[in-house]
Amino acid sequence: MEKPAKVWDKTGQWAEAIDLVKSIVVKTELVEMTKWGAPIFTVGGKNVAGIGGFKEHFAIWFWNGVFLKDEAGKLVNANEGVTKGLRQLRYKNMEEIRSDEKLIYDYLVEAIENEKAGLSIKPEKKQTIIPELIQKALDSDSELKIAFEKFTPFKQREFIEYVDSAKREETKVQRLEKISLMIRDGIGLNDKYRK
Incomplete structure (x- = not known):
């Protein structure tokens, strides 16, 4: 018997949002996978975007979102000072997500183009300091x-x-x-x- 796919919806309130965003994703060439219990969307095996529901908001994150133009000014850094490339779109309700359907699609397409162009932040090599x-x-x-x-x-x-x-x-x-x-x-x- 096949196990149902995991969904990152911490409170159970975001099923409609997950379905809506997935309906936008299928219009692109992204491939859905499940990683860390969340729907992750990839191109060429590389992580491009992911989605998940939290207590206070629903998020769509872009692994290399720092390279998105973000002319709408909606992307946020989830962990300022720590996160280098990842950026999120955050929504408090379904109306906000519905009104941003075209924007979400455009950001996904741009994120795919950026991934194909090889735009990414390379992790910094940690210097080992021996006491x-x-x-x-x-x-x-x-x-x-x-x-x-x-x-x-x-x-x-x-x-x-x-x-x-x-x-x-x-x-x-x-x-x-x-x-x-x-x-x-x-x-x-x-x-x-x-x-």
Whole structure:
């Protein structure tokens, strides 16, 4: 028996909005998928837009919405200072969505064109800063250093954060001793949770 598709409608009040936006999307070349429990619309396998209902509003988000012209001035950054490319259209009721049907279609078409043109914000590479305590341990033990460098930057940062987040120096030293064994054995800090 096929499971019903998930719908991101936190309060159950947005079924009509979801249907309306999907009826606009089918007029484009976007392909619907479900990711993170939400309807996501893609072109060439790339995320272009998504929809979801929340307690206070219904949202249509555009992954690279920062590149949309937004002449209507309706796009918002859901998480100012954190979100770089994603922008949202937010609606409080069905009347607002119905009155913006053409605008929604136009934004979807422009978002598709932008995706095909390769417009996107590339994630910034995080600089790994190694605290003095860990750096001293790596400098004094070449085997440990070689083993540490075999880990991805993400896993290196997990080790660093684990040691550095301790408040007391004594705890930092204990944590460093613990992770040193893991590093030598090629075991990431959170590997046991990733299986």
